[in-house]
Amino acid sequence: MKKSYLDIIDPIHDFIRVYDHELEIIDNPIFQRLRRIRQLSGAHLTYPSAQHTRFEHSLGVMHIANQAGNALKEKGVLKSDDIEILRLAGLLHDLGHGPFSHLFEEVIKQKKFSHEDFGKNLILRSEIGDTLSKNGFDKLLISKIAFGESKFQYLNEIVSGYLSADMMDYLLRDGYFTGAEHARIDHKRLTQSLDVHKKKLALEKSALYSFESMMHSRYQMFKAVYFHKTVRSAEVMLLEALRLSDDEFGFTSFNIKEFVKLTDEYILSLILSSRSPKLNRAKKFVEDYQNRKLLKCVYERILTSKIPLKKAKTDEIRSLISKKSKVDEKEIFIDSSVTPSIPLAPSKKESKQIILVADENGKTQAQELAISKIPLVSAISGFMNILRVYTPQESRKKVEIAAKSILSELN
Numbered sequence: 140m141k142k143s144y145l146d147i148i149d150p151i152h153d154f155i156r157v158y159d160h161e162l163e164i165i166d167n168p169i170f171q172r173l174r175r176i177r178q179l180s181g182a183h184l185t186y187p188s189a190q191h192t193r194f195e196h197s198l199g200v201m202h203i204a205n206q207a208g209n210a211l212k213e214k215g216v217l218k219s220d221d222i223e224i225l226r227l228a229g230l231l232h233d234l235g236h237g238p239f240s241h242l243f244e245e246v247i248k249q250k251k252f253s254h255e256d257f258g259k260n261l262i263l264r265s266e267i268g269d270t271l272s273k274n275g276f277d278k279l280l281i282s283k284i285a286f287g288e289s290k291f292q293y294l295n296e297i298v299s300g301y302l303s304a305d306m307m308d309y310l311l312r313d314g315y316f317t318g319a320e321h322a323r324i325d326h327k328r329l330t331q332s333l334d335v336h337k338k339k340l341a342l343e344k345s346a347l348y349s350f351e352s353m354m355h356s357r358y359q360m361f362k363a364v365y366f367h368k369t370v371r372s373a374e375v376m377l378l379e380a381l382r383l384s385d386d387e388f389g390f391t392s393f394n395i396k397e398f399v400k401l402t403d404e405y406i407l408s409l410i411l412s413s414r415s416p417k418l419n420r421a422k423k424f425v426e427d428y429q430n431r432k433l434l435k436c437v438y439e440r441i442l443t444s445k446i447p448l449k450k451a452k453t454d455e456i457r458s459l460i461s462k463k464s465k466v467d468e469k470e471i472f473i474d475s476s477v478t479p480s481i482p483l484a485p486s487k488k489e490s491k492q493i494i495l496v497a498d499e500n501g502k503t504q505a506q507e508l509a510i511s512k513i514p515l516v517s518a519i520s521g522f523m524n525i526l527r528v529y530t531p532q533e534s535r536k537k538v539e540i541a542a543k544s545i546l547s548e549l550n
Contacts, residue, residue, distance in 0.1 A: 181373030287485025
């Protein structure tokens with residue numbers, strides 16, 4: 140008898156089972172494109188093994204979403220059909236990511252787009268959606284769950300949020316491939332302990348310590364990996380190259396046919412092969428990036444604000460530093476990196492409470508616990524906001540002295 144599934148070997152989950160209708164989507168060129176988009180954009184220049192991509196992460200999210208779905212099925216919350224939909228939403232949640240992953244997001248947000256916008260269009264208006272419909276699935280529902288917009292809040296939260304399959308997989312995977320020890324989480328305990336209360340995702344009270352540990356791991360990964368000063372140096376250079384060449388190539392135009400061509404190496408080769416004198420500076424950034432001739436961080440400060448500094452403010456800072464140091468503004472880069480310490484809910488709002496359930500005298504008791512009341516989590520709650528100033532090696536000392544003088548009074 141022919142098997143209706145394939146088992147894929149994975150270093151994080153051992154084996155990931157993929158069924159025929161899912162394989163049809165995975166084998167589509169639009170999904171295969173994710174193999175050519177690194178999960179951590181420029182982090183491999185600091186952590187050489189961080190070469191993993193959005194492709195294997197998407198498989199991992201599907202796998203953990205399946206584990207969560209099965210745990211809820213055993214509790215009578217979900218049915219097999221629900222799990223199939225949940226698996227597909229997890230598989231497709233990153234379909235709309237552009238080259239260099241979240242780095243591209245920093246460029247397209249200026250045009251009021253997000254990777255979710257591209258993802259929705261790819262699910263609803265491409266061959267991916269046709270394949271879903273052909274196999275009897277509601278592509279609109281899958282799209283809504285994948286991007287946190289369905290009426291089933293607990294399904295949205297399994298894919299994205301503070302108890303999500305997305306976060307569990309990226310922490311495990313990023314920790315493994317960077318070699319960082321901070322990302323060890325008990326994802327099996329967490330998924331087995333999931334429940335639903337008043338249509339919201341809940342967690343068994345006995346697994347609270349595993350949740351605390353995961354939040355702490357995420358916080359440490361941002362400090363040690365995602366916002367590492369050298370990782371961000373590489374990304375600042377890529378960002379500048381993308382911005383300088385956008386008018387020439389239209390990277391941020393909302394054109395699905397053109398968008399699906401965009402991958403990390405395609406963008407780099409496109410810039411490098413250009414003969415336009417306008418792109419000489421972008422080409423220099425790409426060449427230096429590829430040769431790991433990175434910008435130097437000459438100033439770093441933790442800010443208390445919840446939002447990045449506005450462009451007008453960073454432009455002002457750059458101008459002041461330029462005047463004081465007598466270094467060209469073009470050689471000074473202000474980077475304001477911000478993230479909430481606790482992941483946002485699927486609605487993109489701050490997560491403030493977690494629902495805990497416990498079996499007491501044969502009855503399920505639920506309580507909404509403010510995250511600020513969880514000792515370890517409250518200690519890191521808030522926003523991580525890091526301001527840095529970068530410049531080429533030859534301007535390092537002058538810019539460092541000027542930055543320290545000018546930014547010492549910044550709140």
